[in-house]
Amino acid sequence: MLSSYLLHLSLLSLTLPPPGFNFDSACSTTVSKLSIENVTVFATQSVPAGTNITFPDSDPSCQPAGSSQFVPEDTCRITMFVSTSNRSGIHMETWLPRAWTGRFLSTGNGGLAGCIQYADMAYGSALGFATVGANNGHNGTSGAPFLNNPDIVADFAFRSIHTNVVVGKEVTQTFFGTPHTKSYYLGCSTGGRQGLKSVQDFPEDFDGVVAGAAAADWNHLMAWSGNFFLITGPQNAPTFIPINDWIGFIHQDILNQCDTIDGVQDGIIEDPDLCNYDPSDLICGSGSNCITATQAETISEVFSPFFINGELAFPRYQPGAESITSVLLIGGSMFTFTADWFRFVVFNDPSFDVNTLNASSWALAQDLDPFNISTFKADISDFKNRNGKLITYHGQADPLIAPVNSERYYNLVSDAMQLSSSELDEFYRFFRISGMGHCAGGVGAWEIGQTLDGSADDVSSGSATLDPDRNVLMAVVRWVEEGVAPDTLLGTKFVNDAPTQGVHFSRRHCRFPLRTTFDGGDNTLPDSWSCQ
Numbered sequence: 001m002l003s004s005y006l007l008h009l010s011l012l013s014l015t016l017p018p019p020g021f022n023f024d025s026a027c028s029t030t031v032s033k034l035s036i037e038n039v040t041v042f043a044t045q046s047v048p049a050g051t052n053i054t055f056p057d058s059d060p061s062c063q064p065a066g067s068s069q070f071v072p073e074d075t076c077r078i079t080m081f082v083s084t085s086n087r088s089g090i091h092m093e094t095w096l097p098r099a100w101t102g103r104f105l106s107t108g109n110g111g112l113a114g115c116i117q118y119a120d121m122a123y124g125s126a127l128g129f130a131t132v133g134a135n136n137g138h139n140g141t142s143g144a145p146f147l148n149n150p151d152i153v154a155d156f157a158f159r160s161i162h163t164n165v166v167v168g169k170e171v172t173q174t175f176f177g178t179p180h181t182k183s184y185y186l187g188c189s190t191g192g193r194q195g196l197k198s199v200q201d202f203p204e205d206f207d208g209v210v211a212g213a214a215a216a217d218w219n220h221l222m223a224w225s226g227n228f229f230l231i232t233g234p235q236n237a238p239t240f241i242p243i244n245d246w247i248g249f250i251h252q253d254i255l256n257q258c259d260t261i262d263g264v265q266d267g268i269i270e271d272p273d274l275c276n277y278d279p280s281d282l283i284c285g286s287g288s289n290c291i292t293a294t295q296a297e298t299i300s301e302v303f304s305p306f307f308i309n310g311e312l313a314f315p316r317y318q319p320g321a322e323s324i325t326s327v328l329l330i331g332g333s334m335f336t337f338t339a340d341w342f343r344f345v346v347f348n349d350p351s352f353d354v355n356t357l358n359a360s361s362w363a364l365a366q367d368l369d370p371f372n373i374s375t376f377k378a379d380i381s382d383f384k385n386r387n388g389k390l391i392t393y394h395g396q397a398d399p400l401i402a403p404v405n406s407e408r409y410y411n412l413v414s415d416a417m418q419l420s421s422s423e424l425d426e427f428y429r430f431f432r433i434s435g436m437g438h439c440a441g442g443v444g445a446w447e448i449g450q451t452l453d454g455s456a457d458d459v460s461s462g463s464a465t466l467d468p469d470r471n472v473l474m475a476v477v478r479w480v481e482e483g484v485a486p487d488t489l490l491g492t493k494f495v496n497d498a499p500t501q502g503v504h505f506s507r508r509h510c511r512f513p514l515r516t517t518f519d520g521g522d523n524t525l526p527d528s529w530s531c532q
């Protein structure tokens with residue numbers, strides 16, 4: 001079990017609560033001691049290790065009926081509501097582990113969702129963090145709650161995480177009778193954007209931040225995502241290509257042209273920046289496993305950078321990233337998040353026809369930039385000066401957010417702060433994870449400890465390793481607390497992605513701008529690769 005595993009690691013050297021602290025009594029009495037402005041405490045629940053908890057009060061789009069979350073370690077769960085204005089507020093939870101390390105962790109959200117990510121809560125608390133999560137100011141996965149309520153948009157843009165952290169730290173201190181030692185953040189996608197927002201505008205909230213596949217430059221991202229429908233057209237258009245063609249013979253043709261650029265034929269395009277795919281070989285006019293010249297043009301446009309009014313707005317979709325998830329962007333309809341964002345925020349009109357979105361809509365959204373949701377501020381000196389550490393990562397086969405966007409942010413910070421890569425290395429490192437999809441999954445060595453992955457197996461089998469070389473969260477902890485920065489992240493690919501079935505291969509992912517480079521030998525061994 002994890003608990004015995006924990007004790008072997010110096011990193012988890014315990015900062016236990018004061019002498020006389022009684023976890024069980026704290027769990028039953030903390031509610032009566034909490035008096036925080038704007039906070040209503042709903043319930044406290046003592047959750048013993050090994051429990052599957054259910055969420056009868058959650059929105060079904062967040063937690064489908066019958067779903068549950070395995071909780072690997074003893075936890076005291078406190079649920080609260082915090083008002084953020086007279087017409088908005090967040091539902092938040094604080095999970096306080098019996099085996100507390102003194103650390104604090106905030107989790108994030110995904111998409112447009114107002115869903116607490118319980119798998120991340122279970123993961124953080126099992127690793128000994130006092131862990132918080134919030135519903136981002138609304139319940140459910142839809143953007144409809146934004147309609148006519150800019151305060152709910154403000155919660156989504158920045159206020160939910162910040163409020164959650166301020167209140168969560170106070171709850172943690174009341175519970176344990178002593179403040180936390182260091183504060184961390186772990187999130188991906190919208191959660192990655194939330195991590196960057198904290199670094200940019202709330203630099204005092206965290207000592208260490210892990211921001212994966214960040215949905216940064218949000219307005220342009222919404223436009224880029226929506227623009228694919230303008231490229232592909234609907235399913236009956238001559239420009240449209242069925243998803244099975246994308247993930248079938250087109251994907252194969254991309255691999256034929258680009259898989260071995262890195263010297264290894266393994267289905268992983270190590271650095272898709274080097275892949276300049278040319279679809280013209282597939283043109284046949286008719287027949288199977290081939291495309292028309294018009295469809296070839298669609299492919300080229302999908303893999304081209306996105307411009308608004310002549311200005312580069314978002315990087316290209318990476319060749320090789322096409323997968324079944326790509327259907328959300330190139331499946332012949334308007335991307336749902338873009339549709340909701342424009343209907344309920346930009347135009348604030350539920351009857352707006354999202355099929356008429358066009359280049360001028362894209363420009364309008366960027367001008368509006370509600371509550372600075374763009375999250376693309378380049379000067380992060382305040383975070384640096386507080387000695388904060390930032391790790392970003394991005395799957396190089398991400399089918400939803402172009403991974404080059406994370407390179408772009410890195411370069412933006414570098415330019416704005418006039419810092420070279422080796423100077424940025426002091427507080428900000430970006431890792432390109434080859435063969436990883438959106439936040440998780442894929443053909444590459446994508447397991448980097450970013451999530452519990454919802455499965456009890458991960459923790460009880462010990463594969464949710466705490467080794468900071470293999471676990472991005474523990475890597476930022478080591479960086480903050482011991483000053484040892486990660487040079488690489490050692491990713492694992494499990495057989496069938498099932499930790500119980502053993503390791504298929506591992507690879508050390510290099511930090512940008514270095515490139516993970518094959519040196520020869522057995523390509524499944526990390527030592528056969530180096531950073532160039």
Ligand SMILES: *[C@@H]1O[C@H](CO)[C@@H](O)[C@H](O)[C@H]1NC(C)=O
Pocket residue numbers: 050051052068070456
């Ligand atoms: C928890 O749920 C998992 C998967 O749904 C199941 O395999 C396991 O037996 C459950 N454990 C308990 C203690 O109910």
Ligand SMILES: *[C@@H]1O[C@H](CO)[C@@H](O)[C@H](O)[C@H]1NC(C)=O
Pocket residue numbers: 057058059091135139
């Ligand atoms: C939102 O979800 C929380 C549970 O996370 C629930 O307590 C609350 O009643 C929900 N609010 C609405 C308006 O449905």
Ligand SMILES: *[C@@H]1O[C@H](CO)[C@@H](O)[C@H](O)[C@H]1NC(C)=O
Pocket residue numbers: 037038083084085086
């Ligand atoms: C409580 O909420 C109000 C807005 O409803 C806000 O002005 C005030 O700052 C909040 N108090 C704290 C301590 O956050």
Ligand SMILES: *[C@@H]1O[C@H](CO)[C@@H](O)[C@H](O)[C@H]1NC(C)=O
Pocket residue numbers: 086087
């Ligand atoms: C809510 O607060 C705003 C100011 O922030 C005020 O204009 C509005 O009248 C208030 N609404 C209600 C229902 O109290």
Ligand SMILES: *[C@@H]1O[C@H](CO)[C@@H](O)[C@H](O)[C@H]1NC(C)=O
Pocket residue numbers: 356357358359360361
């Ligand atoms: C874009 O759509 C708007 C309506 O949302 C319309 O007024 C405008 O004419 C359109 N622009 C172009 C270039 O089609």
Ligand SMILES: *[C@@H]1O[C@H](CO)[C@@H](O)[C@H](O)[C@H]1NC(C)=O
Pocket residue numbers: 370371372
């Ligand atoms: C957005 O950021 C700018 C520049 O940092 C600032 O001046 C402005 O007040 C912010 N706007 C909002 C709504 O937070």
